[in-house]
Amino acid sequence: MITLRGLTKRFGTATAVDDLTVDIGPGQVTGFLGPNGAGKSTTMRMVLGLDRPTAGQALVNGRAYRALRHPLHEVGALLDATGIHPTRSGRSHLRAMARSSGIPDRRVAEVLDLVGLDGRAADKPGRTLSLGMGQRLGIAGALLGDPPVLLLDEPVNGLDPDGVRWIRRFTRTLADEGRTVLLSSHLMSEMQQTADRVIVLGRGRLIADAPLAELITAGPAASVRVRGPEPAGLAALGARLTAEGATVAAYDADGLTVTGASAARVGDLVYELGVRVHELAPVAASLEEAFLELTADSVEYAAGPTGSEAR
Numbered sequence: 001m002i003t004l005r006g007l008t009k010r011f012g013t014a015t016a017v018d019d020l021t022v023d024i025g026p027g028q029v030t031g032f033l034g035p036n037g038a039g040k041s042t043t044m045r046m047v048l049g050l051d052r053p054t055a056g057q058a059l060v061n062g063r064a065y066r067a068l069r070h071p072l073h074e075v076g077a078l079l080d081a082t083g084i085h086p087t088r089s090g091r092s093h094l095r096a097m098a099r100s101s102g103i104p105d106r107r108v109a110e111v112l113d114l115v116g117l118d119g120r121a122a123d124k125p126g127r128t129l130s131l132g133m134g135q136r137l138g139i140a141g142a143l144l145g146d147p148p149v150l151l152l153d154e155p156v157n158g159l160d161p162d163g164v165r166w167i168r169r170f171t172r173t174l175a176d177e178g179r180t181v182l183l184s185s186h187l188m189s190e191m192q193q194t195a196d197r198v199i200v201l202g203r204g205r206l207i208a209d210a211p212l213a214e215l216i217t218a219g220p221a222a223s224v225r226v227r228g229p230e231p232a233g234l235a236a237l238g239a240r241l242t243a244e245g246a247t248v249a250a251y252d253a254d255g256l257t258v259t260g261a262s263a264a265r266v267g268d269l270v271y272e273l274g275v276r277v278h279e280l281a282p283v284a285a286s287l288e289e290a291f292l293e294l295t296a297d298s299v300e301y302a303a304g305p306t307g308s309e310a311r
């Protein structure tokens with residue numbers, strides 16, 4: 001369990017994290033989202049005792065990191081996988097970490113096995129490891145003390161699809177084991193497949209804290225797609241929906257996209273008007289759309305309307 005209470009961090013006059021109060025509970029993957037500079041990494045660093053809060057508290061299992069007696073057994077983190085020793089092998093890096101915390105060598109073999117690093121990869125010098133292997137090694141380190149709380153900052157950055165999928169499955173397993181997993185990523189489609197719940201920050205403030213599905217449904221583009229072989233029938237359906245206040249747009253040559261009406265309402269009207277349809281499907285808005293809408297006022301550098309990268 002991670003508990004943030006009025007958590008605030010200022011760097012000079014800039015407020016990186018602003019009065020953040022939220023509980024991050026066990027048994028689920030909590031996605032941590034926000035535009036660049038929103039304060040995600042600073043929050044994680046405060047949870048891990050690497051930055052001191054200006055005000056408020058960041059607690060792990062009810063205690064500040066500095067008050068934890070056996071930190072590696074309470075919380076594990078992957079903050080920066082490039083921090084691997086260049087000449088030392090992954091195995092000896094983990095052994096050194098383990099010994100400094102009184103963790104037996106056999107746990108090193110266990111975690112290497114857990115993250116799928118075989119003997120050959122584990123014994124190579126750090127600088128020769130691929131990014132994906134480096135991430136696995138970082139996660140192995142986070143798991144050394146078998147902690148109930150894990151913080152993973154951008155674990156899929158730069159990974160190939162195989163590596164991304166591995167992280168997705170692995171974080172799911174960790175959450176299913178009852179652990180608290182806090183995961184930040186800028187890859188919305190990936191987050192949509194991985195997180196159970198999402199916390200969104202903007203300019204250091206809490207913008208949203210909700211189950212993933214709720215956040216997406218509340219987003220801008222939840223719609224219903226209707227397709228059918230009779231244009232006249234679809235036109236009648238569209239007119240009726242428009243009269244009820246929904247927004248109707250053409251979808252391909254033989255369909256409509258309806259926003260502002262539920263699939264149930266569209267289905268009822270289809271029945272009432274006797275329109276032949278071949279498809280009637282609620283189309284969930286994407287996390288990306290929901291995120292862009294939520295954070296529109298919080299991005300550090302917004303492009304103009306012609307900018308294709310940011311809003």
Ligand SMILES: Nc1ncnc2c1ncn2[C@@H]1O[C@H](COP(=O)(O)OP(=O)(O)OP(=O)(O)O)[C@@H](O)[C@H]1O
Nearest residue numbers: 011014015016034035036037038039040041042043
């Ligand atoms: N050590 C520091 N000194 C001064 N300012 C800092 C420091 N660390 C972070 N900041 C500032 O605090 C704000 C939050 O940064 P942070 O890295 O936590 O955001 P983030 O959400 O992790 O961003 P990103 O998605 O780009 O990693 C930014 O404006 C950043 O410039």
